Amino acid sequence: MLEVGDQIHLGTVTFDQATVERYLAAVEDEALSRLNREGGTAWVPPMAMAAQFSAAVSQMQLPLEALHTAQELEFFGPVPLGRQITGQARVVGSRQRSDLALIHLELEGRDANNAVVLRGRTTLLWPKEGTE
Amino acid sequence: MAQQAAPTLPRELPPVVRTLTQEKIQRYGQASGDLNPVHVDPQAAGRSRFGGTIAHGMLVLAYVSEAMTAAFGLDWLRSGRLRVRFRAVARPGDVVSAGGQLRSLREEGDRWHAVYEVEARNQRGEVLISGEAEVEVAGEGR
Numbered sequence: 073m074l075e076v077g078d079q080i081h082l083g084t085v086t087f088d089q090a091t092v093e094r095y096l097a098a099v100e101d102e103a104l105s106r107l108n109r110e111g112g113t114a115w116v117p118p119m120a121m122a123a124q125f126s127a128a129v130s131q132m133q134l135p136l137e138a139l140h141t142a143q144e145l146e147f148f149g150p151v152p153l154g155r156q157i158t159g160q161a162r163v164v165g166s167r168q169r170s171d172l173a174l175i176h177l178e179l180e181g182r183d184a185n186n187a188v189v190l191r192g193r194t195t196l197l198w199p200k201e202g203t204e
Numbered sequence: 205m206a207q208q209a210a211p212t213l214p215r216e217l218p219p220v221v222r223t224l225t226q227e228k229i230q231r232y233g234q235a236s237g238d239l240n241p242v243h244v245d246p247q248a249a250g251r252s253r254f255g256g257t258i259a260h261g262m263l264v265l266a267y268v269s270e271a272m273t274a275a276f277g278l279d280w281l282r283s284g285r286l287r288v289r290f291r292a293v294a295r296p297g298d299v300v301s302a303g304g305q306l307r308s309l310r311e312e313g314d315r316w317h318a319v320y321e322v323e324a325r326n327q328r329g330e331v332l333i334s335g336e337a338e339v340e341v342a343g344e345g346r
Contacts, residue, residue, distance in 0.1 A: 100222060102270070130240055
């Protein structure tokens, strides 16, 4: 199980046109699609980056029923299409109650120049075994 | 002394309304890489405490972000901040409405910080997500 202080590499993703279009179609984001269509430059949806790294968090050593209960995100964009972003997470807290377990993580996404493009904090919660 | 007047901002964010389906949840799972069975495997999810599949919280949060993008465009991508709690799960068939209301506006240097109370509700009025969204915008020339 994850412990406070653990660092987790969340992977490196190139947010190319196909990746971004797939994301925008999945969330039906008309506002960002319009922004990209009408502007001279196409941008990576910040939530697409957050989604990728949030998914990586969900794939960690956590139970099936672990749920996000809180999320903080901060965007430092706009990030042009085609950028490669690397995600990193750090466990900053964990708590055990009689029936529940919680974990707090800080997330960060950096581009190839090491500039922070996304920062966040997430809380996951799951029922402890034998409590249902 | 302020160089620019407070910007004119929408008091209310026009709501983003989306109907969730299992197909959309699958599509989001593929796009994000989050293929947790509780979202994409109806049989496995049926055996969980949820009794069926649930939407990814980040999918519902994307609707809140869309409402901010629609109102603030590049400013949202440049300086957006979200602080939310996931209050309840969303399921296939739910009609989700995401929006927000302006809570405060403060000046900081030559920029203005607008804070919106945001939320997403289902068709029964149950709050799925609540919290705040902050964005930095330019003032208006005097």
